[in-house]
Amino acid sequence: xxxxxxxxxLDMFIYEMNQLLEQLEQLIIQGEDGYSMDEINEIxxxxxxxxxxxxxxxxxxVSKTAxxxxxxxxxxxxxxxxxxxxxxxxxxxLEGMDFIKAELGKIEEGSTPxxxxxxxISRIKGFLQQxxxxxxxxxxxxxxxxxxxxxxxxxxxSAPSEAKAESSAAQNQASxxxxxxxxxxxxxxxxxxxxxxxxxxxNLKDVIYDVVTDPADVVAEASEAIIKKNGFTMTFSSxxxxxxxxxxxxTTVYLESAEVQACALNRYSAIxxxxxxxxxxxxxxxxxxxxxxxxxxxxxxxxxxxxxxASTEIIRRDGFKFEFxxxxxxxxxxxxxxxxxxxxxxxLEQIKSESESTxxxxxxxxxxxxxxxxxxxxxAAPKAQxxxxxxAAPAKKKPExxAAPAAAAAKKQPPAQQMISVNIGKLDHLMxxxxxxxxxxxxxxxxxxxxxxxxxxxxxxxxxxxxxxxxVQDTVMSMRMVPLSGTxxxxxxxxxxxxxxxxxxxxxxxxxxxxxxDKNIIEHxxxxxxxxxxxxxxxxxxxxxxxxxxxxxxKGTVTLEAKNSGGEVLIIxxxxxxxxxxEKVMAKAKASGLLKKPEEEYTDKEIYQFIFHAGLSTNxxxxxxxxxxxxxxxxxxxxxxxxxxxxxxSAEGEGTTNILKIPLTLAIVEGMLIKMGGTKxxxxxxxxxxxxxAKQENVFMDPxxxxxxxxxxxxxxxxxxxxxxxxxxxxxxxxxxxxxxIENEGQSVCLFVDELIGEQQVVVKSLPKYIKKIKGxxxxxxxxxxxxxxxxxxxxxxDK
Amino acid sequence: MSMDDxxxxxxxxxENFDEDTTKDKYLTFVIDGEDYGIxxxxxxxxxxxxxxxxxxxxxxEIKGIINLRGSIVxxxxxxxxxxxxxxxxxxxxxxxxxxxxxxxxxLIVDTVNEVLLIPEEAISSPPNAKLKYQNKFIKNIGKIGxxxxxxLDVDKFLFS
Numbered sequence: 001x002x003x004x005x006x007x008x009x010l011d012m013f014i015y016e017m018n019q020l021l022e023q024l025e026q027l028i029i030q031g032e033d034g035y036s037m038d039e040i041n042e043i044x045x046x047x048x049x050x051x052x053x054x055x056x057x058x059x060x061x062v063s064k065t066a067x068x069x070x071x072x073x074x075x076x077x078x079x080x081x082x083x084x085x086x087x088x089x090x091x092x093x094l095e096g097m098d099f100i101k102a103e104l105g106k107i108e109e110g111s112t113p114x115x116x117x118x119x120x121i122s123r124i125k126g127f128l129q130q131x132x133x134x135x136x137x138x139x140x141x142x143x144x145x146x147x148x149x150x151x152x153x154x155x156x157x158s159a160p161s162e163a164k165a166e167s168s169a170a171q172n173q174a175s176x177x178x179x180x181x182x183x184x185x186x187x188x189x190x191x192x193x194x195x196x197x198x199x200x201x202x203n204l205k206d207v208i209y210d211v212v213t214d215p216a217d218v219v220a221e222a223s224e225a226i227i228k229k230n231g232f233t234m235t236f237s238s239x240x241x242x243x244x245x246x247x248x249x250x251t252t253v254y255l256e257s258a259e260v261q262a263c264a265l266n267r268y269s270a271i272x273x274x275x276x277x278x279x280x281x282x283x284x285x286x287x288x289x290x291x292x293x294x295x296x297x298x299x300x301x302x303x304x305x306x307x308x309x310a311s312t313e314i315i316r317r318d319g320f321k322f323e324f325x326x327x328x329x330x331x332x333x334x335x336x337x338x339x340x341x342x343x344x345x346x347x348l349e350q351i352k353s354e355s356e357s358t359x360x361x362x363x364x365x366x367x368x369x370x371x372x373x374x375x376x377x378x379x380a381a382p383k384a385q386x387x388x389x390x391x392a393a394p395a396k397k398k399p400e401x402x403a404a405p406a407a408a409a410a411k412k413q414p415p416a417q418q419m420i421s422v423n424i425g426k427l428d429h430l431m432x433x434x435x436x437x438x439x440x441x442x443x444x445x446x447x448x449x450x451x452x453x454x455x456x457x458x459x460x461x462x463x464x465x466x467x468x469x470x471x472v473q474d475t476v477m478s479m480r481m482v483p484l485s486g487t488x489x490x491x492x493x494x495x496x497x498x499x500x501x502x503x504x505x506x507x508x509x510x511x512x513x514x515x516x517x518d519k520n521i522i523e524h525x526x527x528x529x530x531x532x533x534x535x536x537x538x539x540x541x542x543x544x545x546x547x548x549x550x551x552x553x554x555k556g557t558v559t560l561e562a563k564n565s566g567g568e569v570l571i572i573x574x575x576x577x578x579x580x581x582x583e584k585v586m587a588k589a590k591a592s593g594l595l596k597k598p599e600e601e602y603t604d605k606e607i608y609q610f611i612f613h614a615g616l617s618t619n620x621x622x623x624x625x626x627x628x629x630x631x632x633x634x635x636x637x638x639x640x641x642x643x644x645x646x647x648x649x650s651a652e653g654e655g656t657t658n659i660l661k662i663p664l665t666l667a668i669v670e671g672m673l674i675k676m677g678g679t680k681x682x683x684x685x686x687x688x689x690x691x692x693x694a695k696q697e698n699v700f701m702d703p704x705x706x707x708x709x710x711x712x713x714x715x716x717x718x719x720x721x722x723x724x725x726x727x728x729x730x731x732x733x734x735x736x737x738x739x740x741x742i743e744n745e746g747q748s749v750c751l752f753v754d755e756l757i758g759e760q761q762v763v764v765k766s767l768p769k770y771i772k773k774i775k776g777x778x779x780x781x782x783x784x785x786x787x788x789x790x791x792x793x794x795x796x797x798x799d800k
Numbered sequence: 801m802s803m804d805d806x807x808x809x810x811x812x813x814x815e816n817f818d819e820d821t822t823k824d825k826y827l828t829f830v831i832d833g834e835d836y837g838i839x840x841x842x843x844x845x846x847x848x849x850x851x852x853x854x855x856x857x858x859x860x861e862i863k864g865i866i867n868l869r870g871s872i873v874x875x876x877x878x879x880x881x882x883x884x885x886x887x888x889x890x891x892x893x894x895x896x897x898x899x900x901x902x903x904x905x906x907l908i909v910d911t912v913n914e915v916l917l918i919p920e921e922a923i924s925s926p927p928n929a930k931l932k933y934q935n936k937f938i939k940n941i942g943k944i945g946x947x948x949x950x951x952l953d954v955d956k957f958l959f960s
Contacts, residue, residue, distance in 0.1 A: 436870040679854055725856035767855070768865065768874045770903050770958070774857045780865065780872055788853040788867050 010107070013057050015421060017104050020046050021097055022486060028097075029492045032090045035076070043093075044073040050100065055251050056199050061117040062103050063251060068124040069096045075128055081135035092124050094493075180208075180238060180245055183259040185231040190254035193227035194218055200252050201234065207248065208236040267298075268326065268333055271347040273319040278342035281315040282307055288340055292324055299324040319345065424519060427480050434476045435763030439782050441469050477668065481516035484562050484571070487526045488513040491533050491560060498537045505544050506537050506556040515562040517569050521662055524642045525571070528635040532573045532658050533558060535632070540577030540656050550653070552576065568644075571660040580650040585610050608648040609746065612636045640744075640795060643669075643686060669764055671781075673757040673789065674740065676721045677729050680789040681753075682762055682781055687794035689741040689748060691756060696734045709739065709750055716741065719797055720752045724776060730754050742794045749797055764791060826916050826942065828949055829896065829909040832884050836909075837916065837942055837949040844897045844904070846912055849889045866895070866906060873897060875906035881957065882937070900954050918942035918949065936960065 024046045031039045051066035072092070076084070099120055103113035184200065186193050198218045201211060214233040215223040238245055242260065249258045272288060274281050286306045292299060301322035303311040326333055334348050445462040488510050495508040517525075541547075541556035548554050559574040582604065589595055589610045595602075612632045639646050644662035663686070671682035672691070692711070699709050699718060707718035718739075722729035731737040731754040739750045762781035767774070778793035826837035827846075852864040852875055861880040865872050875895055879886055892911040897904065923942045937960075939953035 432870060727854070727856065765872055768872050768904065770874045770905050771855060771858055771862065771865070774855065777856065780853075782867055782870065786867055787851060788865055788872065790853070790855065 009057065011423075013053055014104060014108055016053060017050065017100070020050055021101060021104075022490070024097060025094075025493055026489055028090055028093050029496055032086055032496065034084075034086050037077070037080075040073055040077050044070060044077055047073060051251070052254050054100075055203070056196060056254075058199065058203065059103065059107070059113050060203075061113060061115060062100050064121055065096050065099050065117040067251060068121040068128075069093055072124060072128050072131075075131060079132075079135065081131060083134045084131060088127065092127055094497075095120060096124060179235065180242070180260055181233065181235050182245070182249055183231050183233050183257075184249070184252065185256045185258070186227065187254040187256045192224065193232070194220065194223040196252070196254060197223070197227055197232040200232075200249065203251070204236070204238075204248055207240050207244075208238040211236040267323060267351040268330075269321070269323045269349045269351055270337060271319040271321045271345070272337065272340060272343060273345035274315070275342045275344040276316075280312070281320070282309070282312040284340070284342060285311070285315050285320040288320070288337070289322065292322075292326075319347070323351070422479075427476075427519075430476055431480070431763070432765070434473055435765075435782065437469060438473065438763070439786065441465060443785065477518075478516075480519050481664075482519050482522055483514050483516050484522065484569075485513035487522055487529060488560055488562070490526070491529065494530055494533055495537055495558065498534065502538065503543065504537065504541055504556065505554055506541050506558055508533075509557055509559045510561075511559065512562040513560075515564060515569055517662065518664060521642050521644075521664075524638055525644075525660065525662060528638045528646075528660070529560075529571065529573070531632065531635045532660075533560070536573060536575040536577065536656065536658075540575040540579070542578055565661075568661050568663055571662065573658040573660075574655060576655040579652040579654055579656050580608055580611065580648070581652065582607050589613070605647075605649070606746075608650060611648065612646070643684065668761055669781075669791065670759070671762045671791065672740070672759055673783075674721075674738075674753045675730075675755040675757055676725075676753045677727045679727075680757065680783065680787060681721070681792050682789045683740060683742065683751070683792045684794065685759065687742045687744065689743045691738055691740045694734055694739055699734050711741075711750075717749045718752055719749050724797070742797065744794050744798045747798055751792075751797070762789070762791070824917055824919050826918055826949065826951060827896065828913040828916055829878075829894070829907075830911050830913060831878050831882060831909060835913065835947065835949050837918065837951045838896065838898065838907075838954065839951070840915060842898045842900050842954050844899050847895050847897060847906075848891075849893045849895055849908065863908060868897065868906075871904070873904050873906050875908055876958075877908045879908070879910070898954065900958060903958065905958060916942075916944055916949065918944060918951075923951065 024043060027039050027043050027046075031043075035043070047066050047070040051063050051070055054060075054062035054066060069092070072089070075081070099115065099117060103115060106113045106115075184197065186196055190196065197213070201213065201218060204211075212235045215226045217223060218232075240248070246258070246260050249255070249260060252258065272285070274284055278284065285301070289299060289301060289306060299322060301320065302318075303314050305311060306320075330348070330350050334346070337343075337346055337348060340346070445466070450458070491510075492508055495506055498504070499506050536558050537556075541558070542550070542552075544554040547556065557576050559572070561570075561572040561574070563570050563572075585607055586599065586602070589607075590599070592613070594610060594613055612635065636646060639660060639662065642662055644660060646661070647659045648656065649659070650656040669682070670685040672685055672688055674681050674683060694709055694711070698711070699707055701707050707720070708715050709718050710716075720729065729737075734752075737752050737754055738756050739752055740756075741748055741750050762783075764779045765781055766779050767777070776793055776796035777790050778796075779791045781789050781791055783789050822840050825840040827840055827843050828835050828837045830836070847868070850866050852866055854864040855862065855874075858864075861876050861878075863875050863877050863880075865874050877886065887910075889908070893908060894912045895906040895908055896912065897906050922944065923940045926938050926941055937953055937957045938950045939956075940951040942949040942951050
């Protein structure tokens with residue numbers, strides 16, 4: 001049972017983690033100027049969950065890092081300190097988050113998250129101590145101690161919370177090779193209690209041995225219910241101190257309460273009084289001792305010679321006093337002694353250590369029991385007392401007893417389940433099936449067998465079917481649509497970090513973030529968007545003092561806006577910075593040899609497009625963020641990969657506007673079906689400028705045999721699709737074929753094909769993996785009759 | 801884990817097959833009069849030749865792609881792969897749809913014969929002399945009575 005499979009849980013874990021981190025990032029950025037209590041609670045809760053989940057998946061370093069941040073917010077929440085450097089706090093939390101993100105990345109790739117969090121944890125701890133000192137919650141000595149503790153020693157033990165740090169050294173040393181009993185309760189509704197229990201045992205396996213668990217077979221399905229009901233009890237030996245064991249167990253996920261009891265030879269002192277008139281007190285006392293001898297050691301008693309006649313009187317008068325050491329918790333000992341026949345009074349104390357025996361010991365008085373048979377009242381008594389016991393007996397509760405239930409409550413009862421998360425693979429599959437359904441429908445209703453038949457009723461039903469299928473198709477498509485808000489909100493962090501580093505003052509305004517785009521596309525635009533925003537902040541927005549001089553508001557504004565426009569989504573990034581220096585761009589372009597026509601002939605728009613060329617940066621100084629000239633070309637290629645385009649406009653001194661045009665979805669393409677050499681191809685309508693017929697006299701050839709065509713005074717290259725793909729066409733003469741002018745990045749060519757068939761929406765399928773990437777083909781689609789049509793990748797025709 | 805390796809899908813050949821019955825079984829097919837065998841574990845189904853869409857810029861043996869109930873499957877003409885003369889597809893021509901390492905590929909063969917049980921002891925290695933004309937796609941040679949089956953090395957066939 002050592003290595004149960006976690007694969008299925010892993011996906012969920014990563015998903016959940018990413019969600020939490022995203023949420024956290026938002027909260028942190030919003031709260032940089034000071035957190036509200038709600039936000040602190042929320043951050044605490046998130047960190048708690050991250051810690052828990054990571055510990056469950058045995059990712060110790062993640063869990064520990066989360067733990068240290070959690071501690072930080074625990075302090076904030078409990079103490080509500082007034083003197084907090086929120087900016088620094090934010091830096092620490094973000095650093096911790098970045099660490100966790102990096103580790104998550106490794107997990108996603110299938111490697112082991114092995115980075116050492118010691119450094120960051122110790123720094124966070126140091127910061128926490130500093131906070132405490134500054135707010136008078138801890139003495140400087142303690143701070144020094146803690147700072148020491150935060151150094152290498154932390155590596156092995158899990159971060160002890162402050163409560164534990166105060167523990168007496170005496171106990172640490174005393175308890176070598178101890179036996180412990182741990183009663184673990186998990187939060188209600190955490191599910192998979194058996195697995196969690198197993199994880200706990202597994203986590204501790206290096207430090208504990210001789211483990212006995214109840215239920216014995218932890219992972220068994222049946223154990224889940226038992227643990228849920230009764231909690232999970234484990235008895236084990238360990239050479240770790242009580243505090244260490246507690247802190248290790250405390251890292252358990254979804255822990256509601258953990259009660260650890262050292263069964264280490266606890267010393268108890270007991271006074272027993274027997275009922276009056278029971279006679280032979282000496283013998284009875286001896287029996288008690290005799291019974292104890294099997295279980296306890298080091299028994300001393302007053303009077304020393306129990307059996308002597310003289311003792312009878314002493315015991316009758318003062319009670320029988322004895323001390324013993326036993327490896328059992330207080331309750332068990334109490335119950336054991338309570339069984340004594342003719343017991344009238346039982347006074348049991350646990351002696352913690354010699355010095356504090358009276359203070360720390362637990363004192364419990366039993367109500368007089370008239371008979372050995374336990375009457376209802378005394379039976380209830382120990383129970384009632386048990387509940388108020390935790391003070392003295394080393395029962396260990398979670399360090400944040402209030403936190404956990406509150407967090408649990410928040411997590412447990414989500415406001416009626418409105419959202420479910422679905423594997424994107426399933427949606428893709430549904431999408432494929434949808435495509436086939438559409439095709440089958442066409443195959444059925446347009447079946448050649450039906451030709452020439454009068455089928456009024458059939459046609460009516462077919463129309464109904466068509467309508468329903470259309471609705472289903474729309475619904476399936478909408479399921480893949482995700483609002484842009486997640487991507488947009490991430491940009492806050494980027495702007496914040498940059499402002500901090502560059503000393504600028506920029507506000508990011510977000511509009512229309514509820515606009516929805518296909519999930520696949522969102523993944524592709526996140527990076528380009530980040531580059532553009534960085535550019536705007538770095539190149540666009542001026543330094544505050546410069547802005548003041550120019551009479552602008554010192555605070556720069558970057559607006560990120562999304563809106564629907566037909567079948568496309570426009571994402572607009574606008575800044576009120578300096579704008580693009582046309583002359584500078586022109587000079588750079590000239591220096592890089594990018595100019596293809598006389599300088600004066602370039603329009604503003606064309607000049608701005610130069611900034612998307614690799615290696616061209618107008619920033620003279622290279623910063624952390626931009627100026628190396630890489631980036632904007634990546635932006636263009638990423639956007640084009642999803643069939644989008646980007647336009648830049650700028651007014652000098654007033655700012656720059658980037659407009660990203662992206663299609664709503666990748667899965668369905670509006671295409672022009674064409675025929676060439678018996679094969680049907682689909683050309684995306686978005687890339688087609690026009691289609692036309694031409695005459696032979698408009699086509700001419702250069703000495704290399706490249707065909708060109710003149711159209712309305714302009715000359716375009718001609719690409720015969722058959723030649724491009726190395727096949728034979730059915731149509732050779734210009735007059736019989738059709739030209740399709742396609743455009744990419746401002747360049748155009750005319751494709752010569754046999755025949756146009758018509759426009760239609762097609763469901764994009766990728767080519768089988770076995771076929772290597774083909775230039776000029778982006779995928780394929782199934783036509784109504786089951787035929788396959790290859791989808792033309794327009795970019796391939798320009799990439800020489 | 802070791803169990804999984806044996807439990808290769810074998811859906812359409814015979815519903816009654818379970819993982820044990822796929823052991824030592826080979827689907828035999830004919831290319832140019834010669835019998836070849838392919839491990840039944842790799843076979844998903846056998847179909848007749850349907851409309852094949854030619855795909856540009858692919859090696860000559862890849863005849864194109866077919867629509868297999870909505871999934872797009874590339875097809876390889878085994879004759880071309882074996883550098884034999886092509887012949888037009890007729891009513892005997894079959895496509896053996898195979899699955900190997902997540903790749904689904906159709907193999908166009910002259911015809912398929914039957915599923916044969918060739919026990920391990922009846923299988924011998926190809927001649928060890930490293931001669932020039934040795935076919936690299938043949939993994940082993942199986943003998944059933946007087947018949948000899950050339951057992952295909954699917955990995956090399958698809959990827960070398």
